[in-house]
Amino acid sequence: MSDPAAPVLAIDGPSGSGKGTISRAVAGQLGWHYLDSGALYRGVGVAAGWNDIDLADPAALVRCTFDTRIAFRDLPGGEPRVLINDVDATDELRTETAGAAASAIAAIPEVRSALKDRQRAFRQQPGLVADGRDMGTVIFPDARWKVFLTASAEERADRRYKQLIGKGVSVTLAGLLREILARDARDANRPVAPLRPADDAVRIDTTGVGIDEVVARVLAVVRG
Numbered sequence: 001m002s003d004p005a006a007p008v009l010a011i012d013g014p015s016g017s018g019k020g021t022i023s024r025a026v027a028g029q030l031g032w033h034y035l036d037s038g039a040l041y042r043g044v045g046v047a048a049g050w051n052d053i054d055l056a057d058p059a060a061l062v063r064c065t066f067d068t069r070i071a072f073r074d075l076p077g078g079e080p081r082v083l084i085n086d087v088d089a090t091d092e093l094r095t096e097t098a099g100a101a102a103s104a105i106a107a108i109p110e111v112r113s114a115l116k117d118r119q120r121a122f123r124q125q126p127g128l129v130a131d132g133r134d135m136g137t138v139i140f141p142d143a144r145w146k147v148f149l150t151a152s153a154e155e156r157a158d159r160r161y162k163q164l165i166g167k168g169v170s171v172t173l174a175g176l177l178r179e180i181l182a183r184d185a186r187d188a189n190r191p192v193a194p195l196r197p198a199d200d201a202v203r204i205d206t207t208g209v210g211i212d213e214v215v216a217r218v219l220a221v222v223r224g
């Protein structure tokens with residue numbers, strides 16, 4: 001059960017704009033809950049892969065959404081772990097393949113509806129920082145604060161490149177830029193809940209702005 005009186009800070013933006021990094025840090029500083037809504041779509045994508053479900057079969061993907069349990073486990077000082085049907089799938093979830101599958105699945109309206117209540121259940125006292133594509137527009141339209149993070153596609157690809165190379169994953173900058181542009185286009189052009197800033201969102205362009213400074217700017221939005 002959600003608590004509609006709990007304040008919400010919605011942080012939306014395209015892939016690599018820093019939503020997850022900034023949202024986790026801000027939630028930590030405020031002592032609030034954190035919702036990584038993309039992990040739910042990624043979780044369905046990963047579960048679909050485990051069950052050999054075709055990404056072109058919407059009915060099977062909707063069934064898979066209802067059948068998949070996704071849980072978050074906080075680790076002190078580390079990235080939260082994500083369990084899919086009780087299996088720790090955190091590393092698989094963060095791959096570009098899982099991101100692309102999630103983006104495709106997220107265009108199916110019934111999948112989005114099936115995940116609505118699960119997302120809203122995170123709204124609990126003392127407050128929630130929610131990160132995604134439609135937090136401020138669809139899931140929490142009454143959020144007290146809305147932030148839309150952006151950065152140039154080149155910088156986002158560069159961030160992802162450094163992140164993946166740091167993990168020992170073999171990728172090219174040009175390939176990542178292509179994937180980011182394709183994901184932006186798919187997320188922004190779908191008919192249901194497309195990626196777009198809410199009319200009342202504060203837009204922050206993070207190109208060339210360090211993580212600590214972005215965190216400070218978001219906290220300044222909340223603290224007025």
Ligand SMILES: Nc1ncnc2c1ncn2[C@@H]1O[C@H](COP(=O)(O)OP(=O)(O)OP(=O)(O)O)[C@@H](O)[C@H]1O
Pocket residue numbers: 013014015016017018019020021022038099159160162163206209210211214
């Ligand atoms: N302002 C910033 N400056 C430099 N690097 C950043 C900044 N914000 C985030 N990063 C780095 O960029 C990478 C991607 O960040 P993050 O995963 O938070 O983005 P995201 O918007 O949540 O992406 P996705 O939607 O694909 O999950 C991480 O390695 C993170 O440390």
Ligand SMILES: Nc1ccn([C@H]2C[C@H](O)[C@@H](COP(=O)(O)O)O2)c(=O)n1
Pocket residue numbers: 015037038039041042099102103106107131132133134135183187
């Ligand atoms: N609120 C959300 C969150 C995510 N998605 C889709 C679109 C993304 O490309 C994909 C993966 O999200 P990420 O983990 O990269 O934030 O999931 C969405 O449609 N709505």
